[in-house]
Every structure is written in C-alpha cells, then in structure tokens.
Amino acid sequence: EIVLTQSPGTLSLSPGERATLSCRASQSVSSSYLAWYQQKPGQAPRLLIYGASSRATGIPDRFSGSGSGTDFTLTISRLEPEDFAVYYCQKWSTFGQGTRLEIK
Amino acid sequence: EVQLVESGGGLVQRGGSLRLSCAASGFSFSSYSMNWVRQAPGKGLEWVSYISSSNSTIYYADSVKGRFTISRDNAKNSLYLQMNSLRDEDTAVYYCARALAMIQDYWGQGTLVTVSS
Numbered sequence: 522e523i524v525l526t527q528s529p530g531t532l533s534l535s536p537g538e539r540a541t542l543s544c545r546a547s548q549s550v551s552s553s554y555l556a557w558y559q560q561k562p563g564q565a566p567r568l569l570i571y572g573a574s575s576r577a578t579g580i581p582d583r584f585s586g587s588g589s590g591t592d593f594t595l596t597i598s599r600l601e602p603e604d605f606a607v608y609y610c611q612k613w614s615t616f617g618q619g620t621r622l623e624i625k
Numbered sequence: 626e627v628q629l630v631e632s633g634g635g636l637v638q639r640g641g642s643l644r645l646s647c648a649a650s651g652f653s654f655s656s657y658s659m660n661w662v663r664q665a666p667g668k669g670l671e672w673v674s675y676i677s678s679s680n681s682t683i684y685y686a687d688s689v690k691g692r693f694t695i696s697r698d699n700a701k702n703s704l705y706l707q708m709n710s711l712r713d714e715d716t717a718v719y720y721c722a723r724a725l726a727m728i729q730d731y732w733g734q735g736t737l738v739t740v741s742s
Contacts, residue, residue, distance in 0.1 A: 556728045558670075565720055565732035566662075566670065577730060609670055613727045614686065616670040 523547055525610055527617035533625040540597040542620045544610035549590045554612050557586055557595045560619075561606045569608075570595060597622075627651040627731045629721050634736030641711050641740075647704040647721030647733055655699035658682075658724040661706050663717035664735075671717070674706065675724065688714075711740045 524547040534540055544555075552573035558566040568577040570586035573593055583598045597604055605624050610617040633645040647659070661673040674695040675684040683695055694707040704721050718737050722729035 554726060554728065558729075560670075565734055566729070567732070568728065568730050571725070571728045571730070611670075611672075611728070614672040614675075614684070616672065619669045 523550060523612060523615050525612060525615050525617035527608075527610060527620045529620060530618075531621045531623060533623050534600055535625045536600050536602055538600050540595075540600055540604070540622055542595040542597075542608055542622070544588075544593040544595070544617050546591045546593070546612065550612045552589050552593070555586075555588070555593050556611045558609045558611065559604075559606050560609065566609065627723065629723065629731060629733035631719065631721050631733045631736035634719065634738045636739045636741055637711055639711060639713060639740055639742045642707070642709045643711065643738060645706040645708065645719055645721075645736060645738070647706075649702045649704065649721075649723075652723070652731075654702040655679075658726075659695075659697060659704045660722045660724045660727070660729055661695060661704075662720045662722055662729065662732075663715075663738075664720070665714070665717045668717075672727075673719070675727065676704070708738070711738075713740050713742070716740045 526545045528543045555573040557570040560566040574586045585596045607619045609619050628650045630648045637643050658677045676695045692710045696705045718735040720735045721733045723731040
C-alpha cells in the first residue's frame with residue numbers, strides 16, 4: 522500500500538510570500554491520480570489540483586502543482602489571507618497527513 | 626450548482642448501527658461514481674468507500690470492510706452508508722463526495738457520527 526508523506530507538517534509564512542508544499546510517495550505513482558485539497562476549519566475539503574498539475578474549476582492561478590514519480594509539489598505563488606489552511610495530497614484511496622499553512 | 630447534503634449522523638452506542646444518506650443535486654447523479662470520506666476529530670482525511678455509477682464496482686477501506694455497506698439509488702439521487710458494529714474509532718465527520726476516478730471534486734458539508742460507550 523502506498524504511503525504519502527507530506528512536508529513540512531506546519532509551514533509559517535506571511536501574506537505575499539511563496540509557499541512550497543511537498544508530497545512524497547513510498548513508491549512511484551501515476552501523476553494522473555495525484556490530487557491536492559485545501560481544508561479550512563469547519564469546512565469540507567476543496568479540490569485544488571488533479572492530475573498532479575491541473576487546476577480544478579474556479580481555483581486561482583496562484584495555485585500550481587508539479588511533480589512525477591514519487592515527488593509532488595503544491596506551490597502557492599503569493600499567499601493571500603484566505604490561503605492559510607490545511608492542505609492534503611491524495612492518490613487513489615490514500616491521503617497524506619496534511620500540511621498546516623499558518624500565518625507568521 | 627452541485628450540491629451534496631449528508632444526513633443521518635448522531636450519537637450511537639458502541640456496537641450499534643447507523644445509516645448515513647447523501648442527497649445529490651445539480652448534476653447527473655447516475656453518471657458519477659461516489660465516495661465516502663471521514664475525518665476523526667482533529668485528524669486527517671480517511672477514505673472509507675467507493676461505489677461506481679452503476680453499482681458494479683465497490684471498494685472499502687480495510688478499517689470498515691465487513692461492517693459498512695455503501696449503496697446508491699440513482700432514481701432518488703441518493704448515496705447511502707450503512708454502518709454496523711460501530712467502534713469508538715469510527716467517530717468522525719463523514720463526507721460524501723463526487724468522484725472522478727478516485728479524485729473527489731465536490732464534497733458535502735459532512736455529518737458527525739459519535740460512537741459512545
């Protein structure tokens with residue numbers, strides 16, 4: 522069974538800065554099924570990225586995904602106040618443990 | 626607008642049963658696979674179960690296999706999760722989510738299930 526490990530566990534940044542979140546798989550995965558979600562407190566997760574690099578409907582272009590094989594990255598180019606949340610990567614039935622993006 | 630509304634959560638005793646429902650609207654329900662995903666308090670996301678659009682393919686997480694049953698009624702635009710032999714570790718918010726392969730593109734607001742001794 523594939524394990525997805527996200528790093529860092531918590532990322533402290535300021536609005537306007539660039540955020541880079543990592544998702545590492547225990548074995549090579551098809552990028553077709555790699556997704557990223559954002560979850561804010563008290564809300565359901567929201568799909569951000571699918572197929573490793575395609576933005577979901579309505580997602581701002583400051584969010585981008587990249588990677589292949591075992592290493593995948595979610596990048597937020599310029600943080601907005603509403604971007605501070607928890608981010609999860611997913612492949613098939615496995616979710617990563619999440620990265621909490623907090624305001625510095 | 627895609628809408629998914631879960632119901633049926635609540636407080637249940639350990640070993641008891643509960644049936645969750647998810648009412649779908651705003652899209653052609655019968656054309657999409659669906660998932661249940663749960664989140665224990667303060668924890669991450671855990672996939673629970675998957676059902677294909679025509680009921681022909683069903684998957685379960687090992688943690689619920691043999692205890693939970695996913696089903697759907699395409700005529701009623703509804704998804705269900707029958708949960709039996711509930712354990713403390715089943716306490717969570719349960720989300721239904723529309724699936725594209727195993728990617729969840731739309732999620733409901735969730736329903737809380739609390740298992741108590």
